[in-house]
Amino acid sequence: MVEQSGWVDITTENPDHSTWYVERFRSMAASGDDLAGEARLVDAMVPRAARILDAGCGPGRVGAALAALGHDVVGVDVDPVLIAAAEEDHPGPRWLVGDLAELDLASHGIESDFDAIVCAGNVMTFLAPSTRVEVLTRFRRHLGDEGRAVVGFGSGRGYEFDDFTVDVNSAGLVAELCLASWDLRPFDEDAGFLVAVLTLQE
Numbered sequence: 001m002v003e004q005s006g007w008v009d010i011t012t013e014n015p016d017h018s019t020w021y022v023e024r025f026r027s028m029a030a031s032g033d034d035l036a037g038e039a040r041l042v043d044a045m046v047p048r049a050a051r052i053l054d055a056g057c058g059p060g061r062v063g064a065a066l067a068a069l070g071h072d073v074v075g076v077d078v079d080p081v082l083i084a085a086a087e088e089d090h091p092g093p094r095w096l097v098g099d100l101a102e103l104d105l106a107s108h109g110i111e112s113d114f115d116a117i118v119c120a121g122n123v124m125t126f127l128a129p130s131t132r133v134e135v136l137t138r139f140r141r142h143l144g145d146e147g148r149a150v151v152g153f154g155s156g157r158g159y160e161f162d163d164f165t166v167d168v169n170s171a172g173l174v175a176e177l178c179l180a181s182w183d184l185r186p187f188d189e190d191a192g193f194l195v196a197v198l199t200l201q202e
Contacts, residue, residue: 002101003128005078018081022059026089029061037182038120039065041195042150046071050115053142055100055135055149056123060086060093066118067093074110076103101131103138113144120150120182124164125157132159136171140200149173152182152195161194173198 011017029035039062042052050071054063057075059082067073073093077083078100086095096108100123106112117139127135139149155161168175176199180191187194 002099002134003130005099005101005126005128005131007126008078011079011081018079022082022085025059025061026085035061036065038062038118038150038152039069041182041184042066042116042118043069043071045148045150045197046115051111051113051144053105053114053117054093055103055117055119055139056121056126057086057095058082058121060090060095062118062120063093063095064090074105074114076100076105100127100135100138103135103142105142112142113147114142115144115147117143117147117149120152122153122157124151124153125159129159132164133167133170136167136173136198139198140172143200145200147200148176149198150195151198152193154193156192161191164194164196168196168198169201172201174201 048070052066052071052073054073054075057063057077060075063073063075075086075093075095076098080097083095083097165175175196177197178187179185179195180187180193182195
């Protein structure tokens with residue numbers, strides 16, 4: 001067993017948190033808010049009908065947007081309430097309950113050579129620190145030879161960007177590109193957000 005994530009700690013302490021989170025995004029979608037920025041970036045990086053893993057998919061907003069663009073999407077999240085919402089609101093992709101620190105899609109009969117992995121929504125900052133390198137290692141194992149992982153999270157959440165870079169390298173990956181937002185703003189030392197495009201180390 002791996003150390004449980006901060007998200008699990010939050011939902012254990014407050015069992016209504018997951019439902020609140022689902023309804024928050026349902027309300028935003030109903031209001032016409034733009035919830036597909038991450039998906040647009042990933043879509044620009046991959047061929048048509050690409051295989052994409054939405055890691056920490058939550059209630060499915062990113063994976064669903066990518067599926068609507070014609071991609072073959074698998075979403076994984078540790079929270080069964082969020083996965084149930086994804087299945088209800090966004091049929092089509094395959095949604096699975098699972099801990100990213102134990103990610104092994106082959107055990108579900110799913111090939112591991114994804115064209116892209118997207119990890120949005122500050123998922124990395126909810127991980128238990130002891131599992132960060134393992135999660136990134138599992139991302140590497142699930143990428144195809146030319147695949148890329150795109151990870152985005154904000155500063156001030158207990159995971160320094162420099163520490164993330166060290167963990168990326170320890171997992172056999174390299175940051176090919178760093179941005180300060182999902183809409184392609186350049187990254188600098190004052191950036192409050194990081195979007196890192198990761199590739200396999202040579």
